[in-house]
Amino acid sequence: MFACGAGGLMFGYHNSGPKVRLTTDRLVVRLVHDRDAYRLADYYAENREFLKPWEPVRDESHCYPSGWQARLGLINELQKQGSAYYFLLLDPDENEVRGVANFSNVLRGSFHACYLGYSLGEKWQGRG
Template structure:
């Protein structure tokens, strides 16, 4: 997949901080991604859309990678992989998707974490970086996230990250083959900039986004 990396160019945004590196996936990440997803399958599938038969295939990954690159270049979405500070160990993924400009200036947050790395604070720190990117680089006004009511860990994560629960979305997404209700959470730019989490934030700011 190195040829695909060369043809599609370097990943666009790279965020560094909080002991993490967030960047778009590369062809060379395939083996680590597929292995982490495979070993975490039972942990992830109760909260995700039903996996296809070729979910972890190289072909499916190539299509995913090309879609991420196109979305990032068009600034309609950013599919990040979450790595440790060295950029070598993959923890999970975080998507800033459905970016709407104009009078909305909003986007939707989605995420997953490998089972072996869950509960260690990595996702909270990744959300902090992505919020900085969304509000201070992309100049968005609102971030939304939808969460199954039964996913207590995810609900707690969003509230800890400053998101407010706004309501219930009935039969919002098909998860594991069933239409499921979701809690709707949102975070506004003005809430983010004035939150206690931003105190001392200068030391945790990501490097400026690399846009090529």
């Protein structure tokens, strides 16, 4: 199941905030929102050592909900502007973050492009 925000376009050029959601039997992929601070802090705290070789150097606030509250405000603004999109990969009940993905530096016009970043938690590796 894939849902788009009201107002039309997949990533919401014309609405106040995009609403993107993909649901499968094993996973929910959706845009982050303000209520995800605790989930994101838990994900990064649990996977800190595992992700270290691939992630930029992170300060301690990356593992605390208060640090994520500030980041999520900025992320939501970028999503409204259409310049970046940050996704959570969640269990079907949306209780646990299994991974994250993002499109950043989104370019529009005759040439569409962006950077893709992603990570998958250690315990979810190798499960197809």
